[in-house]
Amino acid sequence: MSHPAPNPSSVSRRQFLREGMRLAAMTGAGAFVGLSSGRTGAREHYVWQIDPTKCVYCGNCATACVLKPSAVKCVQAYEICGYCDLCTGYFVPEPNALNTGAENQVCPTAAIERKFIEDPYYEYNIIESRCIGCAKCVEGCTRFGNGSFYLQVRHDRCVNCNECSIARVCAGDAFRRVPASNPYFLKTSAH
Amino acid sequence: MRALFPRSLFPALMGLLAALAGAASEMRFPPPEFETDYTMPGITTPPPRSLAMEYVDTALLVTALGLAAWLVHRRRSRRGLVALSVFSLVYFGFIRTGCICPIGAPQNVALGMFDPGYTIPLTALAFFLVPLVFSLFWGRTFCAAVCPHGALQDLVLIKPVKVPLWIEQGLGIVPFIFLGLGIWLAATGTAFIICRYDAFIPLFRMNGSVFGLALGGIFLAAALFIGRPFCRFLCPYGALLRLGSIVSRKAVRITPDYCTQCRLCEHSCPFGAIREPVKLPVTPNALAPERRRLTWLILALPVLIAGGAWLGSKLSVAAAKMHPTVALAEQFLAGDKAPAPATALPTPETRALGRAAETAPELIAAASEVRRRLGIGGWWFGGWVGLVIGARLISLSLRPNRTDFEPDRGACYACGRCYLACPNERVRVGLITPAEAAALQAHAPVPRPDVKTS
Known part of the structure; x- marks a missing residue:
């Protein structure tokens, strides 16, 4: 981005929130797969x-x-x-x-x-x-x-x-x- | 009865029919022993679609998602996305005809979490998770060109009409509510309403109930003028992808490098996803009313959730009627008072009531258990609706931090229509020269001095 943001600190805060939420979502997805792996039928439908x-x-x-x-x-x-x-x-x-x-x-x-x-x-x-x-x-x-x-x-x-x-x-x-x-x-x- | 009884008792094939022997004694008419060389035909058992094909589907889904991400972010090609859409529409839509698709998969996941007797098929789990994980990295690439529902609506859009932002924002919470409702009813084993009211599956099957086909026709007709009405105002999986896309690693950028704020892209999005830059007010005090509103809304959020939860708990009795067991138990208990005439011909209802009479204690116990679980779920569902409304109000009161014309991260379907609206992009792909781009930008609509918040 060539336009400098008017308030750099606020941009980085939002960026931080976004990254944090993405990480949390990934962790959640991973935990979810782990939890449900025992429940899924891999060899059967x-x-x-x-x-x-x-x-x-x-x-x-x-x-x-x-x-x-x-x-x-x-x-x-x-x-x-x-x-x-x-x-x-x-x-x-x-x-x-x-x-x-x-x-x-x-x-x-x-x-x-x-x-x-x-x-x-x-x-x-x-x-x-x-x-x-x-x-x-x-x-x-x-x-x-x-x-x-x-x-x-x-x-x-x-x-x-x-x-x-x-x-x-x-x-x-x-x-x-x-x-x-x-x-x-x-x-x-x-x- | 004039039935002719076969003369002999048992076929000689004792070894083969040993298992049958016990059962045959119950038969009213013992199997005949044929004197001619008659060979008995067997039952044909056409097999279901093989598991291997399910894995092929999953692999195709991952490939298509990867290709879509590449086309959106690296290749920046609307034409490529259209080609991929056509493939997805034909394969995932008309050839595969639907089940299980990611849109309905949250229900399978919910049922799998709460019902120990239900095993989530691995493909259902993959169809649920893979597009979501992609959305965390590359935005709504699934909506862009992989989802057959999206592809169908996208391809038939001939004359987009701009939907006012307040309608867009107001109806935009419906997918979240529908998602909550779908999960609530699926987790309790009541119904899979997301599948039941799916608009396009009957069209893909080219077969179905009048209601289903009519619903598909209405959405398809609307899609000619309103960009992706199902995706924007109903799709529950789109609601999840929207959340993923908001925090995604890469977002769609209209311009390849440098936004000159020429406004040429402003109306290129048929889904109203392109947002204007936001100008900061000159004095910091000007923000005070906005801050006050935001504070009030954040304080109101718990109230909304609690109120919603209370209202949701009231819904559980009505929702329970959708559960077959509860419906039958209620009908049975009501029928105790007014028994049907015994002379009437049996109908499905009377046959079901007959079963209810035989198993009354278990049936009523099962029905009250379903009611109890729906009651608990009703609190959660109502709270979710309150949260959705509160969160939407808060998000409307947040001041977006936008310096360029950008698609809204959540609302952007990554369809790629806006790319070629940008003169800089046209220069990049070699359609025009930089001088022509400058001329275009000079004739572009002049930015208004009061760029308002959107």
Whole structure:
């Protein structure tokens, strides 16, 4: 600065204050890192997931997600599926006929594929691009069947919000942060 | 029910399905034993973004911050900063779409400090601290060209309107209050409101609620005419960076070497950050009223803090309604008086109330614990608001020590727009000759004799 300050002593005082505060801030930051180093997860980060044992299939997953359509989808645990002809996750109560007619399906978006395997077994697959995570099939399967349909946050879609907006309104309090290395609940037993 | 029961009981793969065996006994419909050569498909488990990519993000953040600091202080290049802004907007904005960004990171840090069950991801900690540490050395280089929110607003600014200084100073305390509110609610596990009311994340995702997208649209439309409205009047992380920038080692200087006080740079800042030199009064006695005002304000500071704290404690009951546990407990207790008709179809609310009924004692205990913690936090939050208001009043009464046209250290986003407004800078980069600069300065607006304090 080529202009001499009119009051050099006051400039140096402010300079001193500024430097002191910067030093204090740096010390604070260092202390903070030291304090929180025990608390941080260096080797792990966390993602949101639904605990299927707590899910009450309320339908909020379809509406509350910041993504439209939701990042929550139904998944099928084939190992515990009964491959029933009358699938209570696929068919509405008292269906007219056990066929793929839209009026018989519980899924509002026809996201479940019903495939004949052998008499009397049918395979049910979720077409994820159609699924909106409304949990209507989950309710049918869990209440009357084996519970092989269940909701999961799909991590190819989930943007991992800092605060999951579905978790905030989840009726079953089923959302939790899980380690990203093990990001799914794999259902191996009924209910 | 017309369900057809599968005929056989157990698959033969006993070893593999040993774990299943116990569970299978609970199944209403045992898994079938297929006679055809059917192979069972597996569940697909698309993995989340890998941890390695999170570290790549952190490395990119540090690199971009370093580059921004170099562009601001050494290279003094607005063009370079624009290029870096475009990169940040595309990568941190549209490709990474947001979480976790430094703006929301204070909440993660607060939750991590107060909730032992929550682990702060290392990347969240880095995203919180690294731009702050940079601000202590090089000012708001994060705002300059690394933050996608700032970059978006900066790039769409087409016709800046000058915001009156009193509005600027008045609304300028909102980010500090928002920061306090965000930390208070995050530390108690109530809500992450900084993320919830983030204006631009829905735009970056090009997806979101109507409210979120509308908020983004409003801020974006405002940003065409008002320079960086989100940064100036809402961004809570900007409030922290402002504090860091005030004490930073290097500050943005408009002129490369020598300020001739030609006033050509005066209106080059769309964010109203350039301040005039302050002339000292001739007689020392003229300062007496200012000193008296300052003394009163310093004395009033504890009163403001105490009053704010008291008012803040009153807010805790309202704030508690934002906590899902408290909201449910309150609804449950209210519902005790007027039960819903049992014939109604289940809604999310009735299902939640069903859970509340099952776990009522724990739920109510948890809710009152949240209330207690919010009550303590309310005192702190209110005190913080009082402190912010008091500190702003005091800072307005301090006589700045400025002999040149300079950006306000806290308010300057280091965008680099003012550099080329200075004739000396134009000479330095070889755009004009010293003689042309002198001619420019001769035609510059004449300094008024009564340079007022700003």
